[in-house]
Amino acid sequence: MSTQKLKEIITKVLPDVETVICWQEGFDKLNVTPIFITSPEQVEKVVWNAACAQNLASYLPSQKKKVAVVVKGCDSRTVIQYMQEGLIDKDNVVVIGMPCKGIISKKKVQKAINNEPVEEVTYTDDSIKVKTPSGEKTIAIKDVWPSKCATCQYPTPIIADHLAADAIQSDKPADSVYADIAELEAKTLEERWAYFSSQFDKCIRCYACRNACPMCVCQDSCIAETRDPHWITQRMNFDEKLMFHMIHSLHLAGRCVECGECERVCPMEIPVAKLKKKINKEMKELFDYTPGVNPEDKPPMFVFNVDEAKIKEHKL
């Protein structure tokens, strides 16, 4: 239903833009991949299903002409954050919103089907049916969704010029968003260190998390590779890996839109979003700021106030 509506909107928008960025089927039925639509013949390839996990808004700052992009609710926060930071000109972007009840984590699905090759996948509103050489299995989307869906506050895009389906209200409690972080905070320092060191030790420094991150703006001048400054060596040891991830996280303080791309793309299955979420929680508590929800907001690290309501040191 909504796929048809989406195709209609794309067809309508296409004459006014250079490209429409959407999803199409990937190398198997469990994977979708971006499509850059420039002509009406391509619209037929558009897909919308629970596999459409990638945050396509990430491509916006690199586009040179007017484009349209299809976003889910979570992805729309990227568009707003770009507007706040002046990384895009909204006049050059048409946002097509896709209300979403939850997507799948490919890694969780693969685990559920014992990593067998996928022959066919049928998507319905709240489940997927996966066919593998050993048979068919129906999996509820909520059993294999990434953690961000479990606490999703924005199922409907916050900003959209067109909506491809009826708006959906979130049924998840707002205080559940940082429940996983509160759980981590409750652990002892030693436990947290053991957890993070075992995780980051798996890093292969491929920088998929960095390159897939919509808010990583240093691009080719990232300290992970620069020799000047020479903050991180090219040695493949834990300290260097951790240093990179710490810097990545700190650069996202009050900017991370929690789209989860860093974690989705990690080939080593490291929960890289956790550190970023922890910092976001701190920023929320300190500055009462949520990234990517209001285009008029200013990210707290972009402004300097002599007095900050919640920072006591300034009131000496």
Add this chain to the structure above:
Amino acid sequence: MADKGYLPKEKIKEFVEALGKDAAVYAPSLEGDTIIFRQYSPDKEIALDRPANTPPKGAIYPQSETLFSFEFKKDQATPQKMDVELKADLDFPKAVVFGGRPCDARGFTVIDRVFINPEASDPYYERRRENTTIITKCCNGPYAGCFCVGVGGGPASREGSDVVMTEVDGGYYMEAVTDKGKAAMSLPMVQDGASYEAKAKEANDRATAAVRNPFAQSAEKVNAELFDSADFWDKVIAKCVSCGACTFLCPTCYCFNITDEQGIMTGERVRSWDSCMFQHFTLETSGHNPRPIKNKRFRNRVGHKFYYYPEKYEGAIACTGCGRCIRYCPVSVDISEIVGYLRDPKADPAQWAAEKKDAKN
């Protein structure tokens, strides 16, 4: 020494520990949901039921290694004079790569042609390679994205391996490929395996038939005209995010960077894997960059594996079809699809310049 053996599954740990008596054994170990090749220790859980997230390449060709260390020394009598002392350690212990897949083992043969040859051998790689025994587990079937049969390999290929093992009847039928392999199979937990040979062959044939060949209908050679078309590359890799996942997970990528990681008076010259997908890869000291955009960089990656390398090494392809670059790509770029376009006998660059042509993936 028998060249046909059988190892029951419950003896795997014992076998690996026996191999580890006089060698460092690298085995796929389960960490959370990730399988990584690590040096075996009894606290590690060996995982053989699916290919590891990473290839075992690093066991012979480490992601970073010290070529030599250096120390600056001041002469007390003449303070203007500074000496530098170099130290290199090429004394590598014996090693075993256990439980890689045939595509992983074939990966070493791709690196061998470059790093071990009469013109210029790399002593670090060469010595580690000589000291390493490779015991490979054949695949029961394909995994997402993989296509070994399309690049001259197969789920039971022996190329690069010293021993190949096939899962049969609650254990593994083992076959020695080299003398090194025979030596490894002389350990007492390996039983006689001749009676399993027919069953193993059947399993291997079944697996081979199940693997996709993306190039079944195409020419062997890359269409040079399409390869040089900027429109083609613009369209097939518009979605690429320029990370290094594909190259760092590749069993055949061997390009490296060399950096001096230096303190004040001491330091090390380090060789580390580089990725042609990174902007810095071809950045020259002058500031000039011959591959300034991702389109050119991606073209190089595909060209190196399927065009330049085969030209230099008698048709050998520098890809073993392990599928990791497809499986783990953040945006599902499919190299087999791209090579398929390039090898299409009817490939027409003009078509790619036309607006409506677009890569499926």
